[in-house]
Amino acid sequence: MSTTIMTTSADPALVEKLALANRILYDQGIVDGFGHVSVRHDASAGHFLLARNMAPGLVAPEDILTFDLDGNATDARGRRVYLERFIHGEIYRARADVHAIVHSHSPSVIPFAATRTPLRPLYHMSGFLGGGTALFEIRDVAGNTDLLVRDPALGRALAAALGARSTVLMRGHGSTVVGTSLEQVVYRAVYAEMNARLQLQALALGEVTYLNDEEAALAAATNDTQLARVWELWKRRVTLATGA
Amino acid sequence: MSTTIMTTSADPALVEKLALANRILYDQGIVDGFGHVSVRHDASAGHFLLARNMAPGLVAPEDILTFDLDGNATDARGRRVYLERFIHGEIYRARADVHAIVHSHSPSVIPFAATRTPLRPLYHMSGFLGGGTALFEIRDVAGNTDLLVRDPALGRALAAALGARSTVLMRGHGSTVVGTSLEQVVYRAVYAEMNARLQLQALALGEVTYLNDEEAALAAATNDTQLARVWELWKRRVTLATGA
Amino acid sequence: MSTTIMTTSADPALVEKLALANRILYDQGIVDGFGHVSVRHDASAGHFLLARNMAPGLVAPEDILTFDLDGNATDARGRRVYLERFIHGEIYRARADVHAIVHSHSPSVIPFAATRTPLRPLYHMSGFLGGGTALFEIRDVAGNTDLLVRDPALGRALAAALGARSTVLMRGHGSTVVGTSLEQVVYRAVYAEMNARLQLQALALGEVTYLNDEEAALAAATNDTQLARVWELWKRRVTLATGA
Amino acid sequence: MSTTIMTTSADPALVEKLALANRILYDQGIVDGFGHVSVRHDASAGHFLLARNMAPGLVAPEDILTFDLDGNATDARGRRVYLERFIHGEIYRARADVHAIVHSHSPSVIPFAATRTPLRPLYHMSGFLGGGTALFEIRDVAGNTDLLVRDPALGRALAAALGARSTVLMRGHGSTVVGTSLEQVVYRAVYAEMNARLQLQALALGEVTYLNDEEAALAAATNDTQLARVWELWKRRVTLATGA
Secondary structure (H helix, E strand, O other): OEEEOOOOOOOOHHHHHHHHHHHHHHOOOOOOOEEEEEEEOOOOOOOOEEEOOOOOOHHHHHHEEEOOOOOOOOOOOOOOOOOHHHHHHHHHHHHHOOOEEEEEEOOHHHHHHOOOOOOOOOOOHHHHHHHOOOEEHHHHHHHHOOOOOOOOOHHHHHHHHHOOOEEEEEEEEEEEEEEEOHHHHHHHHHHHHHHHHHHHHHHOOOOOOOOOHHHHHHHHHHHHHHHHHHHHHHHHHHHHHHHH | OOOOOOHHHHHHHHHHHHOOOOHHHOOOOOOOOEEEEEEEEOOOOEEEEEEOOOOOHHOOHHEEEEEOOOOOEOOOOOOOOOOHHHHHHHHHHOOOOOOOEEEEHHHHHHHHHHOOOOOOOOOOOOOOOOOOEEOOHHHHOOOOOOOOOOOOOHHHHHHHHHHOOOOOOOOEEEEEEOOOOEEEEEEEHHHHHHHHHHHHHHHHHOOOOOOOHHHHHHHHHHHHHHHHHHHHHHHHHHHHHHOO | OOOOOOOOOOOOOHHHHHHHHHHHHHHHHOOOOOOOOEEEEEOOOEEEEEEEOOOHOOHHOOOOOOOOOOOOOOOOOOOOOOHHHHHHHHHHHHOOOOOOEEOOOOHHHHHHOOOOOOOOOOOOOHHHHHOOOEOOOHHHOOOOOOOOOHHHHHHHHHHHHHOOOEEEOOOOOOEEEEEHHHHHHHHHHHHHHHHHHHHHHHHHOOOOOOOOOOHHHHHHHHHHHHHHHHHHHHHHHHHHHHHH | OOOOOOOOOOOOOHHHHHHHHHHHHHHHOOOOOOOOOEEEEEOOOOOEEEEOOOOOOOHHHEEEEEOOOOOEEEEOOOOOOOOOOHHHHHHHHOOOOOOOOEEEEOOHHHHHHHHOOOOOOOHHHHHOOOOOOOOOOOOHHHOOOOOOOHHHHHHHHHHHHHOOEEEEEEHHHHHOOOOEEEHHHHHHHHHHHHHHHHHHHHHHHOOOOOHHHHHHHHHHHHHHHHHHHHHHHHHHHHHHOOOO
């Protein structure tokens, strides 16, 4: 599973930021003991960085491995890797615009995946959900499985279901969110969860007015200019908590 | 965006209290990385105090800027300002009785805004909601936008929608709450959120008996005499947490 | 408001336990900045102990005052008292079996009070709710008010509504729970809140099988033998948190 | 209640792990002041280990007792034992494959028990719920009781209701989950609670597609290979919190 060709080392600041993103996602309740976040390699578009097989809340820079797009680790040195690394490789292959990916079982999203109900943007914070979420039904691709995206073919099918959207719900499993940077993808994962929680409540109250496509696009563009503000807060929380 | 006319310095105790209000609103879950709270300048009714563009949970006294009612900062010295400072300026202009304002995306309120369902007071703690909340539909004023109150005209439209009420829901966005002091507006923001959460639950249970207008007015007047009790508690929480 | 007749000092261990009960109720989310807990005086059935007007989460032994059943403090020495001390005095007068009382706005109970829906025991932990909760509608007694039990007549009306039950819902306000000891009444306040939260969920799921009256009585009797277990846990939490 | 025949001492590492499991279940919100977790004795299939009667969140290795399958403690030395130890003894007798058991009042599961609604797996994390949960209605066995499994006959009836499943709902009471190890049973108790919470939400959204039996079995098998990952996280949390 490891290749013999060495890749250029990733920027240490990017490795550090990816470790931080892992801990932020745990602190924000998006991942628990499971789920993962990756970033495309800064020096090689054909590689990405992802932690070894471990709980995201405990990830440190030395736990970050480099993978090629086929899901082969170049520097595992015997360390276990995530079963679902193919989610990342195949989306990076299909989407040149994507530079960071979060796969999670973020709780409020699960009922939407289980009922095949798209998330739609309830407020400007989730403008990136404009047009609604995609759905991945693994049964249509592979019949009865353990639901995991555990090989390249399943990864390609997931990437195809995602298409050009920001978020794909995975029936019986969870969701995957993509972005142009770690800051953006973490923001999107946090507010996809929040939107799900609030959309469920709104549906119980009455007829929901979602953001229309133009509002969603405009809101998403504006919020992308404000990412540093919330990243700073989230970073402060996890560095205070761990002393790291 | 800055004016050349200097304003008298605000009372340092008020600046300190505004920084505290920011951190209390974060601790109470009313704001996350976004949202803001302002107070009218103690020495100039034509100015107000508001933090620079940053996460409210991290605001310290040195982050507080002074603005005129047109939204121009008098002392920004290059620091970024909030895109939506016009919410504050235009409400202070329209409502001489208002001395403090909270704008937030407080979560339980979002589904009410998205379904255009007024908040109504479920218990005496939210008597200030008597008569129900106002609604601001930005589409009626400006068509498709990024939902933000990003210029004086939108600020004036929001102030007009608010009218004489304490709270205005903003469809697809959040809410704005006004008060006569920081203590009162923080109290109102906290209990608007709580009332929203509980109103949703009550609507699922059966027919709700809300406070009528007289009950609401009487309860609000009584609770205004008890604000110091809860402010002391909230202050203790955030000063213990930060050591500040 | 203070009487000239001194009462025998209460047992310092009881005063300490009452301060602890205040902090436990805050830690468990039953009270926030508002609400109160009292205990009948150990040496005088005609008096009870209650904190001065302050947030329960901050109460220390030196904040505990002694009241007669008319709601007069014997040792206030100028300190503010709770507006609703009459809840306590009049229930102690009407119910010789009651030795401790919690009045709160415990959140999940509010929607039940607002819709006049009785709490009923969903599981053995809330056997004390057997036969359902009483309802106090202050409008029936006093017309439009600020909802507070702010005089002896309202206190008597509340005690009459409570009757022989453990819990009375107060429409538009909150609830009051009674018990034979601080340990028991704190347990009941915590599990009334939990039962409310779970009863709302159960009603959304389907037809609920509540404990019948015999089951409820048997369960309540058994749980009364296990109070020390949970008190020890709750005490440990608040003493660790405050270092007290 | 104690026997005179001494059992071989259990492996100290297993005793330590059982104490840890108690604290993890408390930290994860599965138990509060009540509930318990046991493990089958490593050197005697006819015995099991269980804490003395105390809050699980406070259990240390020295609080662990040894019981025979009839529920007799061999080493209580006057310490109180749990009223419901028969849950454990009778399930270990009936199910040779079971090596660890959690009994709890895990909150989101209570409404399912009260409405006799089976839990069904919503996502791969709860594949162990495949085929749905069993139901124990104590009224059918013993009429009106305090709901507790307080003697061997009730323990046998519970074990019969459980059958070959992983989880049995107990109407008016809680639930019991079984597994082949402490790691597995704690995982199952945590995700039974999570599945309950999410299943309730999904039922409000629309028609739910549960994992079918084959998907559930495959997912459960895969997740059993990942238990160390989450156990490490949970262990870190409670050891950091207590310094133990």
